[in-house]
Amino acid sequence: MKICHVDPACGLDIPPKDWGAIEKIIWEFEVNQRSLGHESIHKMAGYIEPGEFDVVHCHVANLANQLHERGIPYIYQLHDHHVLHYGKESSVYKENLKAIEGSLISLMPANWLVDYFDHPKCIYFSHGVNTNDFYPLPFHTLPKNPKLLMLANNGLGGDPAFDRKGFEYGLGLAMLNNLEITIAGPSNNKNFFNNHIWMLNYPKLNLVFDTPNKELLKLYHNHDIFIHPTMLEAGHPNLTMLEAMAAGLPVIADWEMEVDLHGCWRAPRDIFKMDEGLKTILNNWSDYREQCFKSSEELSWLNRTKELIKIYTKYAL
CATH class of the missing domain: 3.40.50.2000 (Glycogen Phosphorylase B;)
Structure with missing residues (x-):
């Protein structure tokens, strides 16, 4: 499978050096998709051509809408809590709703987002963790004064x-x-x-x-x-x-x-x-x-x- 994740164009590296949640998620998907035998890269939205990839996975609403305008099918994944903070009359909500409507399917990392948008294309899809990078100490006893x-x-x-x-x-x-x-x-x-x-x-x-x-x-x-x-x-x-x-x-x-x-x-x-x-x-x-x-x-x-x-x-x- 030939997969492309859309670079969110936030000026952060993929993988990020420190802060950058979306960039971290994209990188983890890329690495694990390659380990499963797929071709997986990230590109700026404007450089993706129609028919170039089997799957285009977009993580930012305005870029998803740009893909839709260019006739490029995409799977959308929403990461923005501001859709609730600003409410359903806000441009943030409406832009994300448009991205959902134009998607093949839209992944919501919280059940409340599925309920909030109440759209048939929304499904719950949990975040994950890199258990190679994050693992417990083998002998971590509870100290008298825990930190x-x-x-x-x-x-x-x-x-x-x-x-x-x-x-x-x-x-x-x-x-x-x-x-x-x-x-x-x-x-x-x-x-x-x-x-x-x-x-x-x-x-x-x-x-x-x-x-x-x-x-x-x-x-x-x-x-x-x-x-x-x-x-x-x-x-x-x-x-x-x-x-x-x-x-x-x-x-x-x-x-x-x-x-x-x-x-x-x-x-x-x-x-x-x-x-x-x-x-x-x-x-x-x-x-x-x-x-x-x-x-x-x-x-x-x-x-x-x-x-x-x-x-x-x-x-x-």
């Missing part, structure tokens, strides 16, 4: 001060238990902390910026529990949750009810329910750690790619 980790790019809709990822809740959980916590992410997070100066008063808070992808595993291995009380995600589960799980970190997070994710404690933005989850995980450390690793194995990028090839075969060939 918490958050890893995210905070903000929403151009407002860097908006706590979409729940940094305040993660810090609150650490403060409640007098635990060390690291909040990592791109330099953009500095804008968030400039608007939440009070958080810097906690002496056990560590800030980490712009960790290269090749250093992420070390970051996970230096911590014990991953915290992700997000309030809006296009991916359920999202990439960092899966990476943390593959690295052997039980997770306290909020994700949609339709997705059953073993090894994680589901907690809404409620500091006391998060604390209940923390205590439950600490009392059942080995079980949670084993379950989260098994869940990540089931959602490896290789397994997700095998399912994707079935979708290509059904809808594009």
Whole structure:
């Protein structure tokens, strides 16, 4: 099968050196599609010719619409949580709906997106994780004072001060238990902390910026529990949750009810329910750690790619 992923044209490398979720997803699909015997590359939309590929897989709405105008069939995959944030009257929603309507089939990484668009071409397709790059330490015993980790790019809709990822809740959980916590992410997070100066008063808070992808595993291995009380995600589960799980970190997070994710404690933005989850995980450390690793194995990028090839075969060939 001859496959082309459309380069999102965001100015980031494929694979990305640090931040770049869509670019990471494209690269994982490419590598695993090649390992399964297919030809898979990425190209800018304007350089793709009609009939050049068996499958064109597009990840950005405006580029999908350009392909449609040029008569190039495509499979669409939506990654934009702003379709909900701005609402159904917004240009963001309408542009994505147009991309869905023009697609052969559209992959939604969250069930809420399927329900939200309520379109017959929308199907749920989970994200995955590279279990060769992310794996647990062989002998990771629970320390007396476990270290918490958050890893995210905070903000929403151009407002860097908006706590979409729940940094305040993660810090609150650490403060409640007098635990060390690291909040990592791109330099953009500095804008968030400039608007939440009070958080810097906690002496056990560590800030980490712009960790290269090749250093992420070390970051996970230096911590014990991953915290992700997000309030809006296009991916359920999202990439960092899966990476943390593959690295052997039980997770306290909020994700949609339709997705059953073993090894994680589901907690809404409620500091006391998060604390209940923390205590439950600490009392059942080995079980949670084993379950989260098994869940990540089931959602490896290789397994997700095998399912994707079935979708290509059904809808594009």
